[in-house]
Amino acid sequence: MTESNDSLMIANVSRRRFLGGMAGASALVLAARWDMALASDDEKKYGAAGMPGGWVDDPNVFIQIDPDGAVTIVNHRSEMGQGIRTSLVMVAADELGADWDRVAVQQARADQDRYGNQNTDGSRSMRHWYDPMRRAAASARMMLEQAAANEWGVPASECEAGVHEVSHKGSGRTLGFGELAEAARELDVPARSAIQLKPIDAHRYIGQEAGPVRGRDTNSIERPMAIDGEEIVEGSATFGADIQFDDMVHAVIARPPVLGAKVASVDDSEALNVSGVEKVVTLDTNSEPAGFKPMGGVAVIASNTWSAMQGRDALKIDWDTDSAGDNARYNTDEYRKSLEEAAQSPGKVIRSSGDIGHALGNAEQTLEAVYYMPHMAQAPMEPPVAVVRAKDGRAEAWAPVQHPRAAREGLAGVLGLDKEDVTVNVTLLGGGFGRKSKPDYILEAGLLAKEADGRPVKVQWSREDDVHHAYFHALSVDRLEGALDADGKATGWRHRTLSPSITSLFQEDPEHKGGFELGMGFNTMPFDIPAIQLENPEAASHARIGWFRSVYNLPHAFAIQSFAAEMAEAAGKDHRDYLLELLGPARQINPRDFGDKWNYDEDPSVYTIDIGRMRNVIEKVTAEADWGRDMPEGRGLGLAFHHSFQSYTAIVIDAEVGDDGSVTIHNADIAFDCGFQVNPERIRSQLEGACVMGIGIALHSEITFREGRVQENNFHQFNVPRMEHAPKQVRTHLVNNDPDLPMGGVGEPGLPPVAPAVCNAIYAATGKRIRQLPVADQLAG
Amino acid sequence: MTTLTINGTTHELNVPDDMPLLWAIRDIVQLTGTKFGCGMALCGACTVHLDGEAIRSCTTTVGNADGGSITTIEAMSDDPVGQQVQNAWLDLGVAQCGYCQAGQIMSATALLKQNTNPSDAEIQDAMNGNICRCGTYNRIQHAIHYAADAVQEDT
DSSP states (O other): OOOOEEEEEEEEOOSSOOOTTTTTTOOOOOOOOEEEGSSOGOOOOOGGSSSSTTOOOOHHHEEEEEEEOOOEEEOOOSSSSSSSHHHHHHHHHHHHTTTGGEEEEEEEEHHHHHHOOOOTTTOOOOHHHHHHHHHHHHHHHHHHHHHHHHHHSSSGGGGOOSSSEETTTTOEEEEHHHHHHHHHHSOOOOOGGGGGOOGGGGSSSTTSOOOOOSOTTTOOOOOOOOOTTTHHTTTTOOOOGGGTTTEEEEEEEEEEEHHHHHHEEEEEEEHHTTEEEEEEEEEEEOOOOOOOOOOOOEEEESSSSHHHHHHTTTEEEEEGGGGGGGGGOOOHHHHHHHHHTTTTTTOEEEEEEEHHHHHHTTTTEEEEEEEEOOOOOOOSSSOOOEEEEETTTTEEEOOOOOOHHHHHHHHHHHHTOOGGGEEEOOBBOOOOOOOSSTTTTHHHHHHHTTTTTOOOOEEEEOOOHHHHHOOOBBEEEEEEEEETTTTSEEEEEEEEEEEEGGGGSSOOOSSOHHHHHHHTTTTTTTOSSEEEEHHHHOOOOOOOOOOOOOTHHHHHHHHHHHHHHHHHHHHHOOOOHHHHHHHHHEEEEGGGTTTTGGGGGGOOSSOOOEEHHHHHHHHHHHTTTTTOOOOTTEEEEEEEEEETEEEEEEEEEEEEEEESEEEEEEEEEEEEEOOOOHHHHHHHHHHHHHHHHHHHHHHHHOOEEETTOOOOOOOSOOOOOGGGGSOOEEEEEEEOOTSSSSSOOOTTTTTTTTTHHHHHHHHHHOOOOOOOOTTTTTTTT | EEEEEEEEEEEEEEOOSBBBBHHHIEEEEEEESSOOSOSSSOOOOTTEEETTTTEEETTTBBBHHOOOEEEEEGGGGSSSHHHHHHHHHTTTOOSSSSHHHHHHHHHHHHHHHHHHHHHHHHHHHHHHHHOOTTTOHHHHHHHHHHHHHHHHOOO
């Protein structure tokens, strides 16, 4: 997502000091807010500078060194499995020269004024924070060197930080970081222009295949072990669900089964008789748009989770669905048909070049296909959960949240407090995938904290709650038409895309995709075809639609990469060769030339649509997968690629379809180009995980609505991949590890090409073209 | 009163017999390594050992476990097989978010205690009930083989 670029923070400090009580409340950073409204267009800021809260590179905010040499580095981005607590801390430790064994991480509370942007989505933590964290750490290192120089009475240029110590080049004298910390604290932070970053090849951790160090097979103790790794395997890592207080009460909520429905009446007499149940509270249903607001419903507060759940089961609630309007009639089968019909007519033109009517009317061959992707729930393994205590005019929350600022300001709103009186502690997230970008569950705990006499309240969602009340991935219909000449060359491409928009969360439903949604692989479609027409007909929203890992890239990649394979087949050409022909020669395209004003909020002159990098990942992955080899009966290779979050991914799937229609994924080869690779081992793990999730999207995962109610309840109905569905082998091929390339995202861009590659492999194996996801039982019989 | 022995410590709990073991362990005994994921024995996040068998604590009631010996993730560092599984998880960088991994480790440890050299198919059979939404299955599979080698070296 993108927040409105209403302000940015500049760390405008003439005399910045560091090491002075990082955890303290004193504001040593003189931060100035700069209203974008005052800035002219040509001053538009991109990247981290364009985000709400901007960036901060003050070492005083992020780095603390104790006299005993212990280094604490603040991580202000949310950890949900992408490894940012390891990777970003590793960047700072490396630039500082800290010994990994003496580095600890402290998770920042929600405070965008202090830390800069904390909204952990859009695959941008490393892309936006690599440079500021390096600067912060380099400043600290230079101050340690200066402190040593002062101590020895030598020029600072003769002092150099090594591993956790500073040495004097001439005499060989050394002083440890801890010994220098107090003196360094009194020094000025160097001016930004004077900061000297280490050369890339001087790094000890950055760029290394980090991760395992305890292994019997490794002896490279210098490589950073994953932060939280030991706590995770020992069961002592603290997720949101694991927050405990002796006086804590537990709540579960019966939420409106239809978005916007209200409690007409509730009989709580039996619920109050359940052992351990203390109180039943009716919550108001908020009017649309849904935003991040709690949905309303009836809450049961009890002494433990089980009693609260039993109490909820005993409630008798009549729901008034009149207030839900059309939402109460939402039926995904009918809705899909309505979108398929709408796809037959022209829609709002997003991009147009050449004469598509002429191209389709005068083609040697035309083809048409309609693709469907259903709603899905993010279903992180840790269902939404939050603890909030409200007492004495202050509130404190403990929650797994991707968007700490929204949680803090939202809590301030529901509790009638200033945000300065609200503390949000960010725990580990047991998965996020976009669900925990929306803090509705934290605000619920805030509302109930008002009912708990100053005791902390934990709101625990069940899996059914999570499946019923996700912010759903948008259902989508994509209709494509292609024109081919006598040589099979593509002469025309028309794509109509229809989905409810996430912007319907925040304003009256626009019924069209927003710029950031179209920019996820739709208007940036890279093929070089003489006539191209891209349209976005209307589609209304009837449920909470929200970000799901890689968001609208999913349907766009599924449709485009499937249809390109269909065109190759119609042209009688090899899919790989045809993709390279469609792309044309290596070149860089300014996204603005395609009408994409978004470009993931990055500078279009730096972050281009790079056809050469697309070709490269396709060529790499097909070479590694031995593309074109003979395959056994019932088994095939499928290819797809996609450019998203400023990274380039291509994948070859080797799939077998059994006589019973079951699909076995034997191998996955993934070529990935995110530019410079800070933590290659965690990049690989993200790609492996995205591959598995993408297989689930292709084969199993679907949420359906009838009369506004989600029909699936738990993992027996909302199917997600299990071990049997994972590829027998995943091979990741990281390319273009170039520090001079602009850094791309990692968490999301592995996902979009997986489902079309699976379906292309199914086609290669069986001759059956899958246009509707999930595959489910379409291949049976 | 129900008597539960958890990781060698005896707890007298005043809870209803039909309370799932999971909530007794998490909310009452306050051992939070065992996770809630589905409440229907569909995801395995709540896996513990009851008298040495891997069970889903979200659908096993306190009454069913009364008098039994329960082992949770918190005791795996003291278990020779559990230790090797933990080491394998660390060495191969299995975890992403980590939420499901306590359950994965409990299932894997129970498997290796019964079968010190499981095949891929046997691993899949034993682990298919443990969902990882981050998709760490390939590394879990490798880690179980890796731990199996270590367990065999130990014996």
